[in-house]
Amino acid sequence: MKYFVFIVITYLSLSTFSFPQEVIHNQVNLECNTCHTCEVPTKNDPCLIECPRPKMQKEFPSSETGPDIFIMDELENRYLPVVFTHKLHAQMSDMTGGCLACHHYNTLGPILRCNQCHSEKRKRTDISKPDLMAAYHQQCLDCHRQWSHKNDCTSCHAEKKGNESFDRSEISSELTQKTHPEVKKPVKIIYQTDCKEGKLVTFFHDQHINIFGLDCISCHKNENCISCHDPAKVKNGKQHNFDKPIMVNISETERHQRCFGCHENDKCSLCHKNSEMKPFDHSLRTGWALNKNHLKLECTACHTKDKGFTKLENECVSCHRNWNSETFDHKVTGLMLDEIHIEFDCSDCHLDRDFSRRPSCGNCHDDKNFPNNKPGKLVN
Amino acid sequence: MGFQNRRDFFKTSLLLTAGITGISSKKNKAASLDGPSENRMGVLVDTTVCIGCRSCEWACKTTHGLPTKPIDSYLDRSVYDKKRRPDEHALTVVNEYDNPNNPLLPTDVKVQCMHCEEPACVSACIVGAFTKHPEGAVTWDTDKCIGCRYCMVACPFQVPSFEYSKAVQPKIMKCDFCFERTKEGKLPACVEVCPTEALTYGNRNELIEIAKQRIKRQPDKYYNHILGEAEIGGTSWLYLAGQDFGKLDFPKLGRDPAPGVTEAIQHGIFSYFIPPIALFALLGSVMWINRSKNNGEEK
Structure with a gap:
């Protein structure tokens, strides 16, 4: 009996372990070769790119919640550790490929330290990935080389003089708090x-x-x-x-x-x-002036996404489908009808149900006209 | 020394030479059929990763005891204004070329001996001063060299250079793949110093696989060719680039090994010593005819 329970528990734990992976696998929208090295990965030979992924994670945190700075001190030898202004770079990366620009092949995993894949030694058995120093340099210099047009080491590295040691507490707040200035947006x-x-x-x-x-x-x-x-x-x-x-x-x-x-x-x-x-300008381009309530709306509230920004019907009911003389609350137009006028049908004042034209009082009154005389009171 | 002895000497020497030539030509053929051994090493140069810092030039000079300026002077990029070649003062140089894909990221190309799988210099050297080692390196022995400079003419990449400035014991200078360092288990000096690992040292077959993977994974970044995989029978040093290699001053070379033609002619002339024997037989018969004519006239 004990043996049977053990098998059941093992089976259950194994099935729950493998299940979520497969679900996520179906959902992700990725090129196969982001994770697999061969054309047809099989269960026996998934040919995964070697990067430990103990846990799946679908989204990267925003640039604001990531670390402010990151100290690269694994290769402390000739130079002092590099203080990498992570937040500043993360903000810039928002427009250049996001976190993935540096945290590559890490699409679905928790964020790994670079040295989990990149060896700290130049002489090593697996030479398919660059070593740690090369990985850092390839990442940084690809951009830095383009905008400084030179390869000077000292823009990132402070050279070591004698037995100088690196004191983390002395990193200036100027560096830790460094953020990218707001990008100026042109009007036109x-x-x-x-x-x-x-x-x-x-x-x-x-x-x-x-x-x-x-x-x-x-x-x-x-x-x-x-x-x-x-x-x-x-x-x-x-x-x-x-x-x-x-x-x-x-x-x-x-x-x-x-x-x-x-x-x-x-x-x-x-x-x-x-x-x-x-x-x-909506009225110039389309002949339909947006005012009051319509002005507050997103374009897509009327121009639904699947139809694009195409011309719509001028009838109110083409959008406000449930409006009729019984359900319509005239107050939304800014004019609350008084007790007498509220009883009438729309077409009594809005001739031919044309709501774009000025309403007419002529059906009942000879001596009154809109807007000098109002069939109720104005509200905001 | 009697006439009979002289004839015997010719006979034996003729037989011996024929035997040696026969054996050596067999050996040469066998070597080219086997191809490179499984554990042959090489270097993959990824020119798309190279930043042109020229640390490799500095490391090479330092390791080989050549005079060099301090490393800081290598930051000067004005050297790229003209194209340089490796010479007796610098066994490796980096040249810079325009990159049509991105003008802000020029293509930097390190040049040194390619360490051919079937080296023309080894074949051309008449005293056997050049050696192709099973690990890949092609090295040069100062004690054997007679300074004929045939190697310089034979090399399809025009790499070996000669210390013209030295009157006494001038040397042939070229990259030796850091033979002494690799023997001790160290990396070649240039590979060790490269900050971006544009140079990867490893098993040649493995490097070809890695190069293929890189091209497959980033087809937009790489020009679809591994220079040195097949050129002139293959080279130990392999190159990847983002543009046509012809634009980077690499010579356009076929797949046949460079020594193939010269060796075919040479070994053809001396194969089993038949052509020389035929030539001597022809000359002998001419002599014999002439002598019999003379004899007739005398009579």
Whole structure:
């Protein structure tokens, strides 16, 4: 009997252990070769890339909750330990591939220390992964080399002089608290193009964020530090001036790719004009002025995502499907009807049920008109 | 010394030479059929990872006792303004090339002896001063060298250089794959010092697998070719790059080993000593005809 219970318990514990892994495996949206080295991984030979993953984890913490700094002191020999400003780099990584840019092959695991995969020794048996020093240098220099244009060691390393020791308590708060300054967002960018029908494309950066609800990473997925921090540009005083039209040095396909995510089916003339465009205005573009309640809404509240930003019916009931003369509370329009008028049908005042036109009092009154006379009182 | 003895001497020497040539040509053929041994070592140079710090140049000079400036002077990037070649003062050099994929990340390429699997220098050396070691290294022996510089002409990568400036005992200079260091179990000096491990030292077969994996995992980053895997019969040093190797000043080479042609001719001429015997037989017969003619005239 005891033996039987033991088998049952073992079986149960084993099945609960393997179950969640398989569920997650089905859910993840990853390239197979992120984790597997061979084309067809099997149960007997999963050919996993060697990285310990004792626990599955789907999301990385935000840059704010991660550590502020990280001290790299494993290779303390010629140089003092490197104080890596983790928070600062994590903030920058938000626009350049996120945590995965450095915590690679760690997609579904808890965050591992680099030295769990990268050996501290140059001479070792497994040479498929770089050693720890090389791993650090490859990660850091890929960007640092691009924006400093040199390979100086001392921008990260303080050289060791004699028997100097490293005191963690002496790390200045300037370093531990270092954060990336808020990225200045342009209101608009005017692009000079060689399109004959319309040379200028005005891109309203602020409206795409504030009105159309795009996040930074919707467009800036693979931004490089040097797209902002190119010292050559800063030196020559060539900071972006967004008041004048700018030329962009990328291919036509690449230029359009950025907008085509949403504007694929739009006409060229929507963006290409011969003069600078005015900001998006709902009443000018569509003839439907947004006021009061509608102004407060997200675009997607009316323009549902599956249909895109297409023209909608002007009828109230095309969106407010449950509105009729009995259920409609006239107070939402800002005018609370008095006891007499509340009894009438909509079409008694709104002739032909056209709510965009001024209501008429002529059906009952000869001497009254709206808005001089009101069938109730105004409310906010 | 009588006439009979002289004839005997020729006979024996002829037989001996024929025997030796026959054996040695068999040996040469066997060596090229076997290919590189399983435990042959190599270095994989990943030029996409190299940052052009030139620490390898410094480490190489320091290890080989060549005069060098302090390491800090190597930060000067103006040396990249012109392309350099390894010479008697520097057994390895790094050159920099434009990177069409990203102008801000130039391609840096370390140049040194490739340590061919079937080295032309070993084949060309008439005194056997060059040796291809089973571990991969091609080394040069100062005691045997007579300074003919055939190796310099034979090398498809134009690597060996000669100490022209020295009047007494000038040496042939080239990378020796840190033969002394690796014998002691140490890494080659350049591999040990490289900060980004653009140089990986290991079993040549394993390195080829690693290189293939890197290309497979990042096909956008790498140009789909491992230089040295097949070129001129393979080299111990292998290269990965993000662009066409032709643009990085690598010579365009076929798959046949460089010594193949020269050895085929040489060994063809002397194979089993038949062509020389045939030549001498021809000359002998001409002589014999002439002599009989002369004899006839005399009569």
